Amino acid sequence: MAGMAAACSSGVMFRARELGSNGASLFQCRGLRPGENKKQGNPAPKCRKIKAMASTVSAPKRETDPKKRVVITGMGLVSVFGSDIDTFYNKLLEGESGISLIDRFDASKFPVQFAGQIRNFSSEGYIDGKNDRRLDDTWRYCLVGGKRALEDANLGTEVLEKMDKTKIGVLVGSGMGGISAFSAGVEALVQKGYKKITPFFIPYSITNMGSALLAIDTGLMGPNYSISTACATANYCFFSAANLIRRGEADIMVAGGTEAAITATGVSGFIACRALSQRNDEPHKASRPWDKNRDGFVMGEGSGVLIMESLESAMRRGANIIAEYLGGAITCDAHHMTDPRSDGLGVSSCITKSLQDAGVSPEEVNYVNAHATSTLAGDMAEFNAIKKVFKDTSELKMNGTKSMIGHGLGAAGGLEAIATIKAITTGWLHPTINQDNLESDVSIDTVPNVMKKHEVNVAISNSFGFGGHNSVVVFVPFTP
Structure with missing residues (x-):
């Protein structure tokens, strides 16, 4: 080790x-x-001692089988800098901060009043109006990020109709799930009684719904589930999606993570954990990794989705290959x-x-x-x-x-x-x-x-x- x-x-x-x-x-x-x-009386928990054994096995050679090599053929996102990949990265290169005061709800009495809140989000062309009004933002971000990734991979509706959809799966997770839908349902129950709870309360709250809705909208019938491992969620999804491809259970996987927890409930919860920066006077300077004056993290939101595909599949359909996923753990x-x-x-x-x-x-x-x-x-x-x-x-x-x-x-x-x-x-x-x-x-x-x-x-x-x-x-x- x-x-x-x-x-x-x-x-x-x-x-x-x-x-x-x-x-x-x-x-x-x-x-x-x-x-x-x-x-007093609550000592910090001690680690159980686990002996790390020195490995004498050398790292394996890189995969050469095109059926098991996993490449990236598309990317899609929803971010504080919008939903265009190049704009997103250019903003990052410029060193621009997307952190600002929260205006989605009244946070003026909160000790933390800022976040990486997404504004001017548009789902036009990706979600029909009726569903758009019902959906929790977590799933709206997932659908737009996922469909943009499919488009980026030249897997639009017309192309997908000619492909074997049972070999294309979806694995998009969320750490918090549909927190807005959940909060609204609880509020309705407390204030008005169970009869006022919407039938969408459970479906739009549970964490698997991003993958499900994306598959329903696109007809993808391959492996479909979600992983929820808090802030490690998206990487877990990439790792698992790649292994599905390596095992031959899918040719293509739509994989990533989505989140929309900048709500009164979400922010309050992390405030209670004492985990957030309280630099309200300088929100854009609050997130400062490795700086001596850091005082906690800043909440953000959005979605990030990759199209992961076997090299064989990508070559067969003449896809543009952006990069290669070599492995994970x-x-x-x-x-x-x-x-x-x-x-x-x-x-x-x-x-x-x-x-x-x-x-x-x-x-x-x-x-x-x-x-x-x-x-x-x-x-x-x-x-x-x-x-x-x-x-x-x-x-x-x-x-x-x-x-x-x-x-x-x-x-x-x-x-x-x-x-x-x-x-x-x-x-x-x-x-x-x-x-x-x-x-x-x-x-x-x-x-x-x-x-x-x-x-x-x-x-x-x-x-x-x-x-x-x-x-x-x-x-x-x-x-x-």
Whole structure:
């Protein structure tokens, strides 16, 4: 196994920080902001010791069978910067912040009043008016992101009609599900009684409905389900979709994540966790990964969807191949709901296993799109895990997409996978903005504040979630 490090399962700041010179630690209790004392009698949970065995097996060779090689042939998204891929990435390259004050509901009495809220969203041409009015935003974002990805892959309605739809599946997950639909249903029950609950309450609340609705609209009859692993959701979906293709259960998978939790309920819940930045006077500067003055993450929303396809299928239909998915891995800290393992074994082993699955060595990786949520303990924990795996980081660069768009929760990995692939295809890395006072221990180039030219050889994208869910996926430029 690769080394062990203090790692963040979800990026929330529930972890010890080293203080003083005597080796003593002051623990941040889950639910406490820095400086608050933890009640006595509730000691921080200890990790069960798991012995990491040194592996004598070399990484496998890269896949050569065109039936099992997985390529990316389309991308679609809904983001704070709109629904066009190039516009999205250009905004990132420019270092523009999409974080602003919330106006979707009255947040003026909340201690957190800002987020990466999507405005001026349009589903025209993708969702009919009647359904559009009924749907939770989570599913609206999913349908638009998924259909735009299909269009990008030249898999529009006319093309799909001529294909075997039983070999095309959908796997789009959500960490929170239809939270607006759920909140509205509970409110109706409390205020007016059960007879006033809409029949769409359950269907539009449950987390599988994104994949289901997308398949219903497009007629895709292949494997169809959803995964909900909090902020690691989209990467879990990519990993599972690729394995379905490798096993021959599908030729094409529509995979990714979607989320729309910037609601009174969603924001209140994360405020209660004491997980969010409270920089209300400077929202655009609130998300600042690896900066000494970071104080929590910023909520975001949207969807990010990839068309993953076997190389054989892509070549057979003459598809434009954007990049290649080489491999991935998923692990669990098996430790705590919100706290990461103190030894970091879950994250470092996940990175190592993803590279083994991809058939690459750590020395080949020169770009990391980090989870980097801008939390006190999480950022450094992830950094330490990365350092354990990659011994020589002189050529390695890592950046934090969340510094500009916030933390999209279940959609985060989808949006960041698209940013990673755009870095591969353009040769430009977007900056990590708000890098004013970098942590002194951060020795890897974080692409601070200004975009940087960088030819990506092998890229990994990290996502970690509540429950100790860790996920890493590996992308490379496509070469026949």
